[in-house]
Amino acid sequence: MRHGALRAFMAKEVRHILRDRQTLTILLLMPLVQVVLFGFALRSDVHDVRLVIVDPAQDVASLSLRSRFASSSRFRIVATTRSASAVEPLFRRGDAEVALAFEPDFAGRVASRTEPARVRLSVDASDPNTATVIQSYARAVIAQWAEERAADMPAVAVRPVRIATAVRMRFNPTLESVNLFVPGLIALVLTLVSALMTAISLSREKERGTMEVLLVSPLRPWQIIVGKVLPYLALAFANVITALLAAWLVFHVPFRGSVLLLLGESLLYAVVSLALGVLIAARTSSQRAAMMVAMVGTLLPSTLLSGMIFPIASMPAWLAPFTTIIPARWFIVVARGIMLKGVGLPYLWRETLVLVGMALVLMLAAVRSFKPRLA
């Protein structure tokens, strides 16, 4: 009979979800919209950098290096001048982001090889992240050019030892930031659907007085929680698949690891979030309060402190330890590992264990919090 009770309760939940068309539409479309918005707007990779060339020499060497920049898809030369004074106004107007200045006798220095030939890169660093990326792109172009020049020259006895650094960007060779965001987005969508919607739905029952009637009925607290949580788990699952499909079809985000493993881990993370939602509902007295707590308590940290957008490595030392209590932080490591690196459980068991532990503790706390208050 118990299963009949759970089945009846779950049928009711499914009806609640299906009848609230507006919310359902938003929930189903959200992962799609988020992937597209984040994918286009929140990228830190840089295309079409506007470059100014300051070249007083205009010699064979400088022209050769300039042509490298011109042929790179990352850079677009917006102006070429002989004097550095023309650069400042371009920077101020925002017409240029980076300036490459050659020294007057560039070709001579390159040929002599007794002293290094010098160029100066000036980058508009009002956006420091972008500036760093631009700088490293430009250095890469120059380094490659220098490498090839050295190879062309005849060997000389006094030739100094050169260390050629070959840089390879692993797992994300084109440095597409959308690849990095998609795993984070999955975490965000799961948090939203699982924690927020469960908290709202449970606190609604409390607010309307139906929870009391359920608690007086033979339904046990765990059945109420499972009945509430399972339909949202299904919805969360549909969302993960939508987000993955959108990422794959629109942004061609690679998927290197096991889809099954990722879905399993998503399920695990959803359970953690759902338990959080139940706890929030148990501790708050109104829908509005539950919503606010769910937003501030789960969504914000999942976005800001999980490493989804801002790397944990660049957080201040006192803040970084706090990220370890945020479930999304662990899930994102797992999701990135599976999607971008194609690794499996042998590499991700630690993060998975942390999530399992969180799920167990939170589920237990959630069930306990829903026992009728007998204290």
Add this chain to the structure above:
Amino acid sequence: MTAGELAISAHGLTRRFGSFVAVDHITFDVGAGEVFGFLGANGAGKTTAIRMLIGLLAPSDGSATVAGFDVVTQRAQLRRRIGYMSQRFSLYGDLTVRENIELYGGIYGLSDADIDSRTSALLDSLGLARSAGDLVATLPLGWKQKLAFSVALLHEPAIVFLDEPTGGVDPITRRQFWELIYAAAARGTTVFVTTHYMDEAEYCDRICVLVDGTIAALGTPAALKAEHGVATVDELFVQLARGAKVTA
């Protein structure tokens, strides 16, 4: 109903919240099939007492059995034998009449066949057969209350607890509601009802007046009126409530 069989038996039932004593050592029995009225001003401890009897709140002191089950140690068995209608409307507005009935039937472990037959019987008796597919939110309040009461009786509980079931309902609907209560009592269901409408108290077999968490009067409406020399339960209630304030 068997004479002498007790539906509810409370002994020194007490509930404290910190230093505040909401219910203070109340002792009373309710016989099977009785309509028992629990009266009191707001804050007199009615809801606290009812919550202890249905196993939602543990007593600080004393004990109680409901349908023969201890309210603390045998809550699981207790729950199958009682029905409860809370102060607040407790059906789901976004489900249809039929879906609400089926939900509670399912929760109380009725078989599908039982749910079907009881649903049709219930809809017929309430005259709601044509509205079975309507969302409950669209029903008038009076109908919602009657439906909620019938749903609380769906699993044929031995005792049904009604916490201010007629709040905000017009007098005609209240009258109809009481007809439903009598019908349930006639079928042998014990009815435990809290109210602050004193005219409703006259309909009860026995009433218990709660003042500041203690029992100020307990007996049939007629006997209590005679004892206190008043014409109505309303006057009785005012007299008792005033007395409490003087001593307090």
